[in-house]
Amino acid sequence: MPEETETPAGAPIKVVLVDDHAVIRMGLAQLLAAVSDIEVVGEAANGEEAIAVVEATRPDVVLMDLQMPGMDGVTATRRIVDAGLADVLVLTSFSDNERIVGALDAGAVGYLLKDADPDDVLDGIRAVSRGESPIHPRAARALIGTRAGSTNVQLTAREAEVLGLVKDGLANKQIARRLGISERTVKAHLTSAFARIGVADRTQAALWVERHGL
Template sequence: MTTQPRQSRQPGPTGPQLPPVPATHRAPIRVVLVDDHAVIRAGLGQLLAGTEDIEVVGEADGGAAALVVVRREQPDVVLMDLQMPGMDGVAATRRIVQEGLGADVLVLTSYSDSERIVAAIDAGAVGYLLKDADPDDVLQGIRAVSRGESPIHPKAARTLLGHRASGPPVQLTSRETEILKLVKDGLANKQIARRLDISERTVKAHLTSAFSRIGVSDRTQAALWAERHGL
């Protein structure tokens, strides 16, 4: 998918210059696909090609290759598989976050066990979808990530809830606690970043980790949890 630059109309030989045509579309969400199966990448590419607001700017068949593509293309979202030869999706996600490459990682995998879910979220992934999701859920997940949200597949969310319920009491970091308090107070990520003098991306990373720890999938649930637990 390509976008054409807006062109202003030039004055004619006898008439005045006309006003420019206003822009009607935002820039598309730039996505890199990471999966070791070419057929999966091809299917996802075909799905995303049918949209006007999402553009595939690169592909990779493993974690190490993903880092090269993400550094070069600087995408908005990385759609990341987990189980891959060599550097897996968790390790690649951690490197993308640690290097500050500016891309949000949305996991798309077949695995819904708590170990992989928690590992991916702790590495810095901002969302977790399963490959049995409807195609529209994948599209909406990418759009949600671009809006600063953290989409989690219902099955993965249930797994997280079960993991938290059977595990030790929730232990949040001081920063996660601080940010959850501000979410409860109704502040948006940008406002929280300004209040705490940190980047908006750092706020999102802390929120994703906190969501994983307390077993919720969105800000409303997080705010209710914070209220119930006296934050």
């Protein structure tokens, strides 16, 4: 299991930009260059390049587009997260449920849309570095809409296992040790599970587990 590393206090958040449109990467790079607490350490135009750049630079956060030629963002996200290389924050134009769930299932810990305010992108990167899971309101509504009127929430076996340990009061590091996975993978499962069951934090998740007898 790859060892978790933490950004030293005061060090900038290292980011890799992944998008097949050079003009978008340039705009994002200019946006991030204007702040002192975030540093772009690499760029990629598709999933294959993203994995290579992430392996070489070991960023804290990967800002990932979804639709790209060759390997798409969902596949790249899964490989990056499964290898414990970095946290992935999706930045895309798509807000349909299928893509959102696909990205979260792959291990993304946040989901932003390209029409977001620039400050929201900056805040999203900072939130991911703090261990939070920023999701654009429109994406969140799409997830909630699919659950409206239905009590049949489909969790993966691992999501259910992680939620059960959250109910037992275990922290992410303890869950990671118990299951033999990285803390990043635990966070990814929690982000996906929270979105599926419609909760915003661990306390609400624990109550949901109690009510549903998971």
